[in-house]
Amino acid sequence: MFAYIKGSLEEKASNYIVIDVGGIGxxxxxxxxxxxxxxxxxxxxxxYTHYHVREDDISLYGFLSNEELKMFELLLQVGGxxxxxAILMLSHMAPSTFALAIISDDVTKLTQIPGIGKKTAQxxxxxxxxxxxxxxxxxxxxxxETVEEGHxxxxxxxxxxxxxxxxxxxxDKVFEKLDTKDVSxxxxxxxxxxxxxx
Numbered sequence: 001m002f003a004y005i006k007g008s009l010e011e012k013a014s015n016y017i018v019i020d021v022g023g024i025g026x027x028x029x030x031x032x033x034x035x036x037x038x039x040x041x042x043x044x045x046x047x048y049t050h051y052h053v054r055e056d057d058i059s060l061y062g063f064l065s066n067e068e069l070k071m072f073e074l075l076l077q078v079g080g081x082x083x084x085x086a087i088l089m090l091s092h093m094a095p096s097t098f099a100l101a102i103i104s105d106d107v108t109k110l111t112q113i114p115g116i117g118k119k120t121a122q123x124x125x126x127x128x129x130x131x132x133x134x135x136x137x138x139x140x141x142x143x144x145e146t147v148e149e150g151h152x153x154x155x156x157x158x159x160x161x162x163x164x165x166x167x168x169x170x171x172d173k174v175f176e177k178l179d180t181k182d183v184s185x186x187x188x189x190x191x192x193x194x195x196x197x198x
Contacts, residue, residue: 002060006046009038015087017062019045028062029083031091037064052083061087067095067193070165078127080120089113096189099160102128103185128163154180157188166196 005028007021016029017038028047038045047062048069061083063069068090075086089098092113101109102125110121154175161171174195180188 002049002051004046004048005060005062007044009041009043009045012038012041017047019047026060028060029087030062031068031087033091034062034064034068059083063090065095067164071095071098074128074131074163074165075124077131078124080123085115088115095164096160096186096193099163099189100156100186101125102163103156103160105129131163151180153183153185153188156185157192160185160189161192161196164193170196 005019005021005026007019007026009017010020010025011018012035014032014035016027017035018025018027020026028049030047047064048066049063050061050069050072052059052061061072063072072083072086072090075081075089076083093101093109097109100106105125107118107121107125110116110124111118116124158168158171158175162168171192174192177195178188178191183191
């Protein structure tokens with residue numbers, strides 16, 4: 001319903017902000033670390049939004065980047081993960097770190113987030129990896145390979161970006177511009193995100 005909201009920052013709390021748009025104050029729940037990086041009151045800000053509707057609640061959730069929004073929406077698709085848990089995860093983990101943890105089956109990394117136990121972490125990895133496999137099967141076979149066979153670092157980074165919701169074709173174009181030699185998976189994910197977000 002709302003792609004983003006742009007307006008005057010009127011209030012900052014620990015877990016939400018209020019944005020004034022044309023005399024209407026929108027209460028937007030956000031990750032705590034994102035709220036801390038916002039400007040001063042009355043600054044004009046822009047947040048990407050998710051309109052969350054349940055039988056007993058209608059709320060707006062806000063994010064500083066499309067990657068955070070995509071991560072939030074992915075987490076909502078995992079059984080047992082609600083909006084509050086997803087926001088908590090975003091408060092403690094960047095999308096690039098999250099995607100890397102999924103690709104590398106890093107249960108320990110996910111359990112470092114308060115409230116996320118081993119079983120929940122395993123379920124997140126299992127369900128989101130399955131979504132990636134489904135997406136890969138739906139992709140058409142490319143005539144030209146953009147990565148060298150066996151180049152595991154590049155392949156893992158590309159898979160992580162697919163988990164965050166980007167299509168293989170747009171990832172391929174971005175990786176043609178990147179220097180992939182002697183670069184870590186997480187650095188490649190970050191570089192890829194910076195170009196895809198433009």
